[in-house]
Structure formats: structure tokens, C-alpha cells
Amino acid sequence: MEAVGTLDELLGRPVRGKRVFVRADFNVPVRGGIVFDDTRIRASLPTLRRLVEAGARVIVASHLDRPEGRVVADLSLEPVAERLGEWLGVPVGFARMGAGDEARVCTEKLVGGEILLLENLRFEPGEAANDAGLAQRLADLADAYVLDAFASAHREHASTVGMQAFVSDRVMGDLVAWEIRKLEVLLDPPRPFVCVIGGVKVADKAHLLEALVRRADVVGIGGALAYPFLQARGKSVANSLVEDDVSETVERVLALAERSQCRLLLPDDHRVARELGGEEVPHVEAEIPAEHIAVDIGPGTAAALVDAVDAAGSVFWNGPMGIFELAGCSEGTREVALAVARCSGYSVVGGADTARALREWGLEDGPAHVSTGGAAALEFVAGGELPALRALRKDLSPPGSRSAGTSKPARSASGS
Ligand code: ADP
Ligand code: MG
Numbered sequence: 001m002e003a004v005g006t007l008d009e010l011l012g013r014p015v016r017g018k019r020v021f022v023r024a025d026f027n028v029p030v031r032g033g034i035v036f037d038d039t040r041i042r043a044s045l046p047t048l049r050r051l052v053e054a055g056a057r058v059i060v061a062s063h064l065d066r067p068e069g070r071v072v073a074d075l076s077l078e079p080v081a082e083r084l085g086e087w088l089g090v091p092v093g094f095a096r097m098g099a100g101d102e103a104r105v106c107t108e109k110l111v112g113g114e115i116l117l118l119e120n121l122r123f124e125p126g127e128a129a130n131d132a133g134l135a136q137r138l139a140d141l142a143d144a145y146v147l148d149a150f151a152s153a154h155r156e157h158a159s160t161v162g163m164q165a166f167v168s169d170r171v172m173g174d175l176v177a178w179e180i181r182k183l184e185v186l187l188d189p190p191r192p193f194v195c196v197i198g199g200v201k202v203a204d205k206a207h208l209l210e211a212l213v214r215r216a217d218v219v220g221i222g223g224a225l226a227y228p229f230l231q232a233r234g235k236s237v238a239n240s241l242v243e244d245d246v247s248e249t250v251e252r253v254l255a256l257a258e259r260s261q262c263r264l265l266l267p268d269d270h271r272v273a274r275e276l277g278g279e280e281v282p283h284v285e286a287e288i289p290a291e292h293i294a295v296d297i298g299p300g301t302a303a304a305l306v307d308a309v310d311a312a313g314s315v316f317w318n319g320p321m322g323i324f325e326l327a328g329c330s331e332g333t334r335e336v337a338l339a340v341a342r343c344s345g346y347s348v349v350g351g352a353d354t355a356r357a358l359r360e361w362g363l364e365d366g367p368a369h370v371s372t373g374g375a376a377a378l379e380f381v382a383g384g385e386l387p388a389l390r391a392l393r394k395d396l397s398p399p400g401s402r403s404a405g406t407s408k409p410a411r412s413a414s415g416s
Contacts, residue, residue, distance in 0.1 A: 002393045005171035007047060010144060016055035017112045021142030022047060022173060023159050023388075025149035025372065026062035026080045026117075027352075033079045037356060040151065041083055043372050047148045047173035048088060048115065055112035059141050060084075060092075061121055061159055062149065069125030081117040092117050097124050097137070107141045127158045135162030148173025151352070151373040153388040154204075154380075160388040170392055175372065179380075180389075182369035185346055186381045190313030191217060196305055196336055197378065198223025199319025199353060203244040204375040209253045211382035213262045218312075220265035220305045222297045222321035222332060229254070229266050235287060238272075240294040265305060269298025271322065271329060282328045296322025297332035309339040317367075318350040318378050324357050333357050341366025350377030 010020070024044040029036040044060075051058045067075045078094055085092040093116035095106035103118055110116055121127040126134030135158040139145075145167040147153065152160050153176065164170055172180075186193070195216045197205060202225050212219050221229060227237040232250045257264040271282040272292040284298045297305075302321070309315055317340050321332035334357075340347050341363040349358060349367045351374030358364045371377040379386060 004389065004392050006177060007050060007146065007171055007174055010146065010169070010171045011050060011054050015051070015144070018056050018143045019107060019110070019141060020051050020056040020058055020144045020146060021138070021163075021167070022051065022058060022060040022146045023149045023152070024048075024060050024062050024173075025151040026077060026084075027064055027151065028080065030064065030075070030079055035079050035083045037352070038083055038087075039355065040352070040372055041080060042087060043175050044084075044148055044173075045087055047146060047175060048084075050174070051146070052088065052090065052113055052115055057107070057110040057112055058115040059107050059110070059118065060115060061118040061138070063122040063127065063152065063157075063159075064120045065122070067120060067122050069122065069128070071123045075120055075123075077117055077120045084115075084117065088115065090115065095119065097121065097134075103141060121157075121159050124158075128155075130156050130158050130162045132162060134158040136166055138163040139166030142167050144169040144171070146171055146173045147388055147392055148175045149388070150176045150179040150371070151376050153373070153386040154376040156387040161391045164388075164391040164394075172389070172392055176389075179371055179373065179377070183348060183371065183377060183380050185368075186314060186316055186348060187383065189215075190346055192311065192313055194218040194220070194308045194312040194315045195381070196220040196222065196309065196315070196317040196340075197319050198225055198321045198333075199351060199374070200224045200241070200243055201375060202228065202246055205319070205378060206244075206246040206249045206253070208375075208378050208382040208384070210249070210256060211384060212378075213253055213256045213260055213264065215383060216262055216316075218263045218265060218308045219257070220308060222267060222301065222305070222336075223319050225319060226267050226297075227294070230288075233266075236290070237294065238288045238290050238292045240288060240292075263308075265301070265308065267294075267297045267301040269300040270294040271296035271298055271331070273328075276323070277326055294322075295326065295329040296324075299331070302332045302335040305336055306339040309336070309343055312343060312345045312347075314346040314348075315340055315343050316348050316350070316378075316381050318354055318374055320353055320357055324360075330357075334361060337361055337363050343367075348377070348381070350374050350381075
């Protein structure tokens, strides 16, 4: 198995004037041209600063949200270029991929120590489809490739995986290296190992529960992820959010939990309301009544999760327990956040929204690690190898060219 190259190794070779393509994750909340949370932008700074200071011609790229292959003005990364420039203290250029050769022309004009952000990659239909043509066009912009988009490393897209086939000099950035170092602890977790999983993106998360149930001692499920489980147990979820049909996966997870030593904690009480965002104060019910929406786990469920976290040797938490952004719907998430933050075991929190909840209550310094990845962190902890990391490990470069550099090869992504 090939070790993954590091940024130290790349910088150990001459990079001045080289075009270094950095796949970052700038999938940040933007509304009306304003970046509301720049955590992920700040997380990318160590890698970008080092490359700029080394005199590389830096091309950085990311997706934003899900424009599904169309140009959506509200999802432009232009406000991110501006914010990134403020943090870096240098102007950040901006170029569209588009059908023309704007991106190529702009990157040709870059001089050493300059940096350019490409427009939202998901404006291109080929990005999510991992289209070889787009992958080749992106690779044509790059002499070297740096994967620093930890939060997108579970995606097999043109910029995360596809283009890696066409660039021989590839390394992970400092953010990815840091994430792996912190998350790797959970591949051999101090016991009992407790996972609390919630939020939305049910299709992304549900199938990972199979692996988690095999690895963890306790798996607690809340948020919208819980409703397909309640349905599988014949309970009504009334008007609660049911995103995707994951019933087959849910059946497998339930069967696996029966056979394994893993204790599965599902909500057995809820905070419910008839409408969202109105005057109505959500109230607690054991079952979700007709015409109601479950907006949060109830106090009994929260107490069970808190007990499990209090006794944990290690904890992984991803996904809010309810619609914590709305008044009266945040108590379950807050209880879990408090427990995870004070937990004496090794605690990791993943996910942009989950991290935002922690910050809202000033708890972000509590856990041992707050990951920039949600589903990516979950997939890593579930023991799966992230596709973008796997691609990084395949040595496509000429013999000898990757042995330079002094840093230890990362133990990263050793799979397991
Ligand atoms: P993360 O970004 O931490 O991985 P997700 O993106 O999966 O988390 O989920 C976060 C979102 O889940 C929040 O915006 C929250 O409002 C929503 N959510 C949680 N519980 C519910 C629920 N019961 N019904 C609807 N949405 C929910
Ligand atoms: Mg989210």
C-alpha cells in the first residue's frame, strides 16, 4: 500500500512558479453575497498560506451547495474569494470553468505567490458525475494536486477523485492530515465507544450505520435520521421530515443491532408541533400525533443519550437531534452538546451544522476534535476508506519522484 504524500513533501521539492491545484471545501453558508460562517475557509488557510509563501501559483477550487450542474447566481463562490483574500491578506482572483477557456487563461496569467479561486465546481454537470472530460480539463490547470477538502473526501467527483488520475504529483493538505490524525483514534476507540448520529442527509448517513453498529458499543439515533427507524418499527411519524426511502438499509441496521453487542438507542419521546416557526411552543409526546411534526428528541431520549455519553471511553457525534435553529426545538441537541463537551473520554464532533450548534452554546473547545467533515467524518469513523484519500494513495507518478521529503509517511487511510 502506498503512503499518502504530505504537503511537507510537496514543499520539499521546488514549487516556485508551479501551478498547484488545491481542492478545498468552501461549502459554507452564503446568503445575499454574505458568508455567514467561514469556519471552513479558515480551516483551509494553513495549506494555502504555505503554498502562497512558497511562491506556488495556487489554483483553489470547491463546490458550494447543490446547484446540480446549472449556474445558480446565489451559489457563486465569488463572496468566498473575497473573504479568503481578507484572511490571506492577498487578493484572490476568480475564474469560471464554463465552456470557454477563462479558467485556463486566468491560471496562465498567475505568477508565483498569487492565488485564484475557481467558480463553484458544481455549476459543471461533470463534477458530480465524475466526468472524465471535466477531470481532464481540471487536471490541465495543474502541475500538482493537493487534496485539502476533507469534508468532500467521501465524494467520488471530478475534482476529488477523477482528476487525480491525470496528475501524478498529488499530496494531502494540512487540513486533511490533521483530520486524519484526530479521527484515526476512533479506528481503535477507547471503550465503550458511543456514537450519536442525527441531522438530515439521511441517504448519505443511513448506510454507514451498518458499519457503526458493528464497531460501536452504543449507537444513538436522533434528528430526521431517526424517523425511518420509527417507521420500520411500525410507528407513525405523521408530518415529520422523511427525506429518502432508506427502509431496506434500516431493516439491515436493526437486524444487525439485534445480533451484535451494540445497543441501539432510538427516540422514545419527541418534541412535536403542528407547524414550524410559528407561535406554537413544541410539546413533549411519547408518540408523534397525527398532523404533527417531530422537531426534536424528547427529554427522556436526551437523558438516555447523555447517560451513554457520560459513561463513554470515546464518543463520535454527528448531526443535530432536532431543528436546533428554531426556538423551542434545540433542547435535545443542547443536552447532547453539553454531555459531549464535558465527556472525560476522547470526543469527536463532526459536521458543519453540528459544529455550529456547539459554537452557539460556546462549547466548541470541549471536544478533543471538531471535524470540518460531516458525512466524510462519519464514513471515516465507520471504517470506510474515503474515495478521495484512496485515489491519493495510488501511485501514478514516475518511480522515485514521490520519495523526496523528510516527513513521516502518514498512517492515514490505512483502511481497516
Ligand atoms: P451536519 O452538517 O452536522 O452533518 P446535517 O446537515 O446532516 O448535519 O443536519 C443538520 C440539519 O438537520 C439542521 O439544519 C437541522 O435543522 C436538521 N434537523 C435535525 N433534526 C431535524 C428534524 N427532526 N426535522 C427536520 N430537520 C431536522
Ligand atoms: Mg449540514
